[in-house]
Amino acid sequence: MNILVTGGLGFIGSHTVVELVSAGHTPIIVDDLVNSKLEVLNRIEKLTHVRPVFYELDLCEEEKLDMVFQAHPIDAVIHFAGLKAVGESVGKPLEYYSNNLGSTLSLLRRMVAHGVKNLIFSSSATVYGTPPSLPIKEDFPLGETTNPYGTSKAMIERILSDFCKANPDFNIALLRYFNPIGAHASGELGEDPNGIPNNLMPYVTQVVVGRRPYLTVFGDDYDTPDGTCIRDYIHVVDLAIGHVMTLKKLVQNPGLVIYNLGTGKGTSVFEVLEAFEKGTGVKVPYKVGPRRPGDLPRLYANCDKAFEELGYKATRTVEEACRDAYNFQKKNPNGIE
Ligand code: NAD
Ligand code: UDP
Numbered sequence: 001m002n003i004l005v006t007g008g009l010g011f012i013g014s015h016t017v018v019e020l021v022s023a024g025h026t027p028i029i030v031d032d033l034v035n036s037k038l039e040v041l042n043r044i045e046k047l048t049h050v051r052p053v054f055y056e057l058d059l060c061e062e063e064k065l066d067m068v069f070q071a072h073p074i075d076a077v078i079h080f081a082g083l084k085a086v087g088e089s090v091g092k093p094l095e096y097y098s099n100n101l102g103s104t105l106s107l108l109r110r111m112v113a114h115g116v117k118n119l120i121f122s123s124s125a126t127v128y129g130t131p132p133s134l135p136i137k138e139d140f141p142l143g144e145t146t147n148p149y150g151t152s153k154a155m156i157e158r159i160l161s162d163f164c165k166a167n168p169d170f171n172i173a174l175l176r177y178f179n180p181i182g183a184h185a186s187g188e189l190g191e192d193p194n195g196i197p198n199n200l201m202p203y204v205t206q207v208v209v210g211r212r213p214y215l216t217v218f219g220d221d222y223d224t225p226d227g228t229c230i231r232d233y234i235h236v237v238d239l240a241i242g243h244v245m246t247l248k249k250l251v252q253n254p255g256l257v258i259y260n261l262g263t264g265k266g267t268s269v270f271e272v273l274e275a276f277e278k279g280t281g282v283k284v285p286y287k288v289g290p291r292r293p294g295d296l297p298r299l300y301a302n303c304d305k306a307f308e309e310l311g312y313k314a315t316r317t318v319e320e321a322c323r324d325a326y327n328f329q330k331k332n333p334n335g336i337e
Pocket of ligand 2: 219229
């Protein structure tokens with residue numbers, strides 16, 4: 001199938017493009033490079049021996065986006081494009097709402113205009129807010145989001161659900177990611193954040209290659225076995241494969257579907273540091289600091305629905321993800337240049 005991949009040069013998008021090619025699909029990438037580099041396209045070509053068609057454009061520029069739909073018969077869209085830095089979103093709410101909502105609305109209008117009826121959307125576990133119990137299931141109510149980034153994801157979910165009710169012949173999958181980490185095993189693709197990383201794994205890998213002196217562990221006095229927060233870390237290649245499997249199901253299943261993409265297993269920050277040492281032989285220097293406002297002590301997914309309906313199960317371990325993330329950072333100490 002011809003798959004339009006928005007944000008296809010970003011962290012998750014680029015890994016998904018590789019898996020799409022290896023499953024026999026033809027990705028067409030749209031990305032404005034606001035948080036990625038053109039060099040990623042060369043890396044994709046190196047890994048797959050295919051250079052996908054690439055359009056450098058902002059999805060909010062609807063007329064330009066229309067030209068992409070005119071130029072290619074598109075079977076489905078995977079919509080990764082968006083701004084994603086939680087902390088930054090607090091200071092720049094208008095940018096986050098304009099970009100994340102605006103790009104989605106413009107994409108939906110072009111899909112309607114060109115009769116493209118299959119869409120996968122990158123949502124996030126953040127839409128659950130504080131869950132009533134664990135593990136988190138897809139039918140839990142949406143919770144209170146605590147920052148404009150999270151609110152933009154919840155709002156887009158709502159827009160897509162309303163859109164689907166009004167357009168019952170559309171197929172839309174909302175994929176709620178837990179914590180994507182790791183990198184392609186080749187070390188060619190990986191997570192390459194601008195500035196100081198917000199997320200745990202890129203911070204850790206930047207510490208071990210000497211770009212930062214130590215990791216600050218945000219609190220060790222939570223009500224968890226070792227006092228640090230627990231998350232559900234999923235290898236980015238497993239996550240990418242989840243999109244390919246969703247695609248197969250999506251085109252046969254009219255309406256809106258929602259899947260958690262995680263592993264179902266919770267891992268604490270200290271356990272991640274142990275797994276890192278086991279997987280790479282490198283000890284991570286760290287200091288324990290205060291809690292980060294807004295962090296919940298425990299979050300992990302129930303992944304039964306994706307397994308039962310898609311046959312999907314993440315198989316890679318946190319240790320493998322640490323090894324791959326380290327390999328990527330060693331090969332690209334200053335990120336993708
Ligand atoms: P990323 O920033 O690496 O990739 C997003 C890509 O979209 C970037 O290449 C960026 O240049 C592009 N982009 C942004 N706005 C655009 C626009 N208006 N037009 C065209 N391109 C645009 O992020 P990622 O980690 O790969 O995340 C992909 C998606 O998954 C995002 O929507 C993110 O919110 C969501 N998500 C990510 C995580 C995570 O921890 N990485 C967790 C949950 C959900
Ligand atoms: N974390 C940390 N130090 C850091 C970054 C993150 O201790 O520099 C912890 C954070 O408190 C959380 C976990 O690592 O418990 C995962 O954080 P991340 O920001 O990667 O993902 P989140 O689940 O918050 O979206």
